[in-house]
Amino acid sequence: MPQYTLPQCPEIVLTVPGKDSAKAREKAMDQLMQLMDEGKLPTELEDGFSSEQLVEVKEVSMDTTGEDAITQAVQILNNLATLKLKVQESRGEALEVRKAVDILFSDQSVTEEEITRLKEGFKVLKNFAQANLRYQEARAKAEQARQVLDQALKSPEK
Structure with a gap:
């Protein structure tokens, strides 16, 4: 069953039967109109609102037992x-x-060749630094992935 929300009011969730379609969005709009009529909508939709503006809420779950x-x-x-x-x-x-x-921070003189070599080295520095940042971020995410695998690899208790 699709669920929809309003960008102006994400705490409101409208659930309709079926799957995401124009018909489902129209049913969600009917629910929205009912909320407005009952005065239960905490925001005003001054500029009007259409079913295309509804945002589908997708559940993101990390099912630790799923393939x-x-x-x-x-x-x-x-x-x-x-x-x-x-x-x-x-x-x-x-x-x-x-x-x-x-x-570059010393008083010693440098040749144009040394500066050229250094400028070429900046690309190496940049690539390393970016890869290192991505590695650090990936390592944090990998901790959770390792736990998922550990859970999946546990042998059943006897």
Whole structure:
């Protein structure tokens, strides 16, 4: 059964039988009109309102026993592994470029060649830093994925 809400009033949820369709949205509009007639709608729809403006509410669930959750958990862990490799491979080169950045803050003179090499190294630094941030974010998500897999791999108690 589809559920709809109003952008102006997300706490109102209108549930109708069937699946998302023009007919279902019209039924939701009937419910909305009834709420308005009863004075139970906490907002005014001054500019009018149409069924196309209804927002379908989709339930997002992490069913820890479902195959979809397991598949998603494996994909998350696979992404973490890929990002970890990328970070490890680029860390050494990024640290070398980072050391070279210090020359910009010294009084020692630099050649145009050193500056050109340094500018090329900025791309390495940027790529490493972005990959490292993505890795840190993925690692946080992967904790939950690991728990999903641990739960799925538990042997039944005897």
